[in-house]
Amino acid sequence: MKRFPMMLQLVFILFCVMIIPTSMMTWYSGAQILGYSENAIAESSLNSLTANQELNENALNYIAQDTVRLASTNIFDGIRHYQSYEQLNADYTRVETGLSLLKELQRLTRSNEGVYSAFFYLNGADYIIASDKGIIPLDRYESLQWIDEALNEKDGIAGIWYPRFMESQQMVLSYVLPLNRLSTSTKGLLVINLNEEQVAYHMNGSELENNHYFIINKDDNTVISHDNKELLLSDAQTIPIVEHVRKQNTSSGYSFHEQNGERLLYTWHTSPPYNWLYVNSYSMDTLMSQTRSVQESILVFTIILVIVGSILAVALATWLSKPIRSLVRQLKARDGSCNTAANELAFLDTAFRRMQDEEDKLKYLIKEHEQDACSLIIHHLLKGDTLDRKKSELLQEMFPEKYFYVAVIAIDQYSKYLNKTSPEARSYHQYSLMTNAINQQIEGLYIHSVNYGEGRMGIIINVSEENKQKESLLITCLEQISAKAKDVFGHSVTIGVSSMAQSTSHISSQWLEAIGLIKHRMIQGNGRILFWRQEEQSNLKYIYPVNSERRILNYLDTGDMESISLEFEVIRKQIVHAANISYDNIIFIYNQLVGATIKHLNEKNINTSAIFASQGNIYSDIASIDTLDELEGYLKQFYMAVIPYVDHSGQDVNYIEKIFEYLDAHYSEEIVFEEMAKEIGISYSYMRKLVYEVTGKSLIECINQKRIQKAKQLLVKSTLNVAQIAAEVGYNNIQSFNRFFRKFEGITPSSYKASKLNR
Template sequence: MLVLPQSMKLFKQRSVFIRLLFFFNVFVLFTILAFGYASYTKSSQLLTEEVIKSNNKYIEQARDNVDHTLSNLDNLTYQMSLQPSIRRALYLSEQTWDSDQLLFQENIEYLKSIKLANTLISDLWVQFYRYPVVLNNISKYNSDYYYEDVYKVDSAMNWNERRARHIGFTYMGRQSATSYDIPSSVLTFARTAPLSNLSPTGILYVNVKTEDFSKMIQQGSDPSPAFIFTLDKSGNVVFSNPMRSGQEALFEMMKNELSTKFTSIEASNGQLQEKIGGEPYEIVFTSSLVGDWKYISVVPRSFITQKVNQFRQFTLMAALLCLIVGCIVSYLLTSRIYRPIHQIVEYMNQFGRKDTEGKGKKENELEFINRIMNYVYYENANLRDAFNRNLPALHHKAIDDLLEGSGTSAELNRLSLELGLSFRFDSYQAIAFDIGEFAHTDQGSARIEEMISLVDKPCCEGQLSAMETRTIRKRSDLLVTLLNIDWENPDMGSVYAYIRSVTANLHRVYSPTITVGVGKLYSRAEDISLSYDEALRALQFKIVRGEGSVIFVEEVAGLLIGQPVYSLDMEKRIINLVKTGNVAGWKAQLETLWLHNLNDRRLTPEMIRNLFHALAGTAIRTVYEVNSSMEEIFGNSFDIYKQLDRQSGVQQRITFMEETFGKISEWIQHHKQGQSSHMFIKIKEYVEQNYSQNLSLTVLGDALGLSPSYLSSIFKEITGMNCLDYINSKRIEKAKSILSLTEGTIADISDQVGFTNSNTFIRVFKKYEGVTPGQYRQIHQGTC
């Protein structure tokens, strides 16, 4: 019944209707006040007690629900701290932690199972104090990288602070966190581990979304408009029930006043009466049974007053009769005369429009309606202008929704009518243009809109009349075009011509290297996202085809997928050859690796990346085996994995790895030069001349005038390998040459290269080459 007050505000005494109703409603109100005063005080007291009792019971139930959840999390983190694989990882040292990757994989699977079994947990991870590693349910990360790029918070929390003493299950605070680019508000809890140590060697972190706790105290069945929230011991709000629209400012005022007050209250539960913002409130609070949180319920007394008024009207039958008669009469009159005016006022209030034009003017109802109609006309014109200005952005959003799978054929028809986004033909195809590093240059970032115009230019100028194009920017380095083609008569030649025209235009104006991924053609708007996904999948093969390629998904979808071949024996041979400075040897091994994996096998881009990452790991192990580090050889800023990922194509990655192994080999040989270099030359010459004899450390030491133990240590220091392995490697090299060029028996060749019997020869040969001598002969003589 807001029609009457708003009519009085608008027209005051100028309306006859208002004057007639005024005296009638004065009589009704006087009757209600006279008969309702006696029952007001008592009913107010009873209802206040009932509301307080109800809210006290409600927050106790909410407290029990939250406490039960906290207890479960406490037990869960305690069990995690006792888990054997977690404990073993916590005991690893800075020197040994990187040697047991299977242990970390086992822990990742364990954390994954914990998270899957506990849907309340949004994030969980383990931070190790002895080495800079963070482990979560997805992967293992460097701690600095994890907190800078994977898991970011808006607070100044020092994650790398090492706790000297154990803490139990502890609330760390509420934070706005971004995990894997997904923002959320979370509550963070922590527990140090392992409990068997006096000092912790790591800490377990568990995140729970704030909204999940808020749901536990949400007033699903409580009719009172109470504010319910939780404070920690510092007076900070932990979580609250969802706010009704328009209550945010009031809640902030309430939070600021009550958080300060409750930090000084030592009682675990109770009741308060406070004025907040000039309005009285009833406050009920209780404390957590398992922590230091306080649960607070705040009910406005205006709610109680409203209930009291309703109760008073219910009990005073005579007053109610007068009120009902007055309401019926008011309703009949207002529904006939003032309802249109009331609706106009409602719309004005809803959209926040201020009645400034009519302020100070004396007008009746008809003049008011005339003014409002003029206002609506001009407002509609302004809205139409704003719509036209925002039309390009709306087009972009509509195309983006279609590419992401949010659009349907019905939605497309609606967009055609409402936004003028028409498609003449009935089939769709997505094309992705990867502009690469050009997007990150000043010219590229400033001229994206010009580039989009060039992409749509062939169709806009009528060069290709059998298709239409709509192009948007999806990423800084990716432009996506939605082609609209006739399904019954698809002209794929026009698609080829369009791609050639676009790449030529872009290269002529900006000279970027454009790689193009092309999805399949579909006849339904619902399948546009499939074509887009296929275009992106085709772009992944840029690493195989190289930059500047045009890759159709049909060309790569049918490839037979093989498996990369890189055995431990081959890795060991590469490491030994690099350490001994045998450049031709390790290059030959790499050539074999490229031949087996990149020429004869069809690998996915991800498999190719994994193969090169495995080679990067080989380079790191080579450096560690000679007691050095990548920083000592390449400099402090060198990160082999980042440098490798920056190489755009397969050939660039091959060149990078060969240069890396070359620098490592050169550094090892240069580092080993000195007093022992002359002795190493003598050892090599003697082995080269006498490898066919029965060589041993004793025989070699006697020939060079050195004790066997000293000879072994100096050889190990210079080469990083033991003397017997070196002799055997020379023998195997000679045997490979004989096997390739002659038809001699295995026994004869074994005797020629110095092995005492053919069984030993076969065993050592397979250890170094991965195949038996007979298999090696078949492979290489067949090749020749």
């Protein structure tokens, strides 16, 4: 692209910006139109199917209601006594009665569109009164055997619709209504035969081509109505879509299918009153013809828009690139060494990069010189050296305000930091912290820093008269520095902040104050911001835990590491609660404990050189530790290494025997473990440790197991009940007894007793 003229690039960019989105929107809108159109057509077709179904069923319901109204009249009463054709034609009055019924049947046929015929059959009679054939003998009318099959499906007093072929091969839906006692005392049947073509008329309301329909009786899975008359009353399983509709398990819906390269829409709806399934199929090619026409129009419009847009892009690119082409010609005329093969944008990019590189180099040299000068001045201030005139002027620019704080940043666990970082990484970390977090101008504060070595950095904070009482501003600044330092070093840092001074001549004293505060993390922990308080530096107290030293040596002889750990917690509480204890006093306490332990081991003729040969200088390790937590952890490791060399195995066996003798004697009583340990002559923690090492169980589990074993014997051999046995073995309530018995034996005491006695 760098070798193409800028005007061609602009044309290409404008073309992409204007034409590609337009084309994509056209394609997307066309696809969306098709998608929305398909769904809208499908919904409309489903609604049309539902409307046709309602129209058809309304017509059927009207015929049924008209038939029921006729059945509820007394017109049948006049012929109910005439069982034979001869009796009905015996005189004029009887014939007149039959003709009256015939006229009603013919009226019923004429008043309902699509009704092929209607007839009445009196139970046991040998004649039929039919609207199409009049009053004729039964043997001259078509067979009525199908009526029995239709009535088998009837439920209640209402009539039933039954699809069938007449003897004339006319497909009809026959409505069969048996007369009942609620309307007349005459026993017989009214039958209305509706042409299947009338149902087809209702279902084929649309005039679309390639539209097909069918109705299925879901009770017997037969086709009731279909535009293909050859499928009437056939098994619906022969129609492929039926199985798909059944699997949908929905009363209505639609779906699209590909068949012989044609996309078809199927809609279906189930009629609960009749349990009929109505299905319509449409050709989507026919339905979507208008939508595709709209899509083609959009495509033509897009092509026209692309052509016009291309012309505008060329014109606009020429106009926009004119000033830049003029500037490039002027630069090339001045500097003949530039790359003339590149286009205008590449040429300008190269020229501006060269200028920027030269500017950056100059800025870096100036900044580096300023930083070196500032760092040197801060070093002189911290040492208390006298500054010459130039440095004093620069100091005035660095710290224009009256009041000063000095802070020390110390990396916590510095030895670990040294072990996992290289000198280059440490230099980068210090530079990153100084440039990004410390040497920043915060409103009301002027801050400068210097690296002081051994994981420490010095900070001088200059505060204005207005802000000297705003300690919250200083705390916020230091908290930001602490958070950034933790991210940079991967370790927390402790910050010591000196008292406030009004002159740079006190900065060296302030530095010593801040250095002294760092030692306070021994008690207060890592990651703190510690402020100088004059009252805390006076009346320093000296303590030494003599009793704890004696107890630790006793526990060492018994191998009770848990009690030693508890004693360290006692020592720690004494140190924490001692007001104004010094750092040197804390280090002395732990150094003295180590010395007393080594002396004790030597008195027991234990070779301490073999124990500590690989541990280096223990006293130096203690001096390098920052906090009480770390110091306590180090001493615990120290004693864990010593315990295996102390011989206390014979005492352990003696203590174990005493423990189990005591449990055997007192298992049925309420045992206080501390008093038990005191009577045996050991600590409770050591006793608990010995029991667990020998049995793998706790003291409570051992006691409960002894109680349950005794209870099992009493359940089988004594006449005591469960509550009495529970009290006998030491349980205050039967619930606890039942719970522990089930825990150890898996069943209740009653079940255990029953199982043993039934054997």
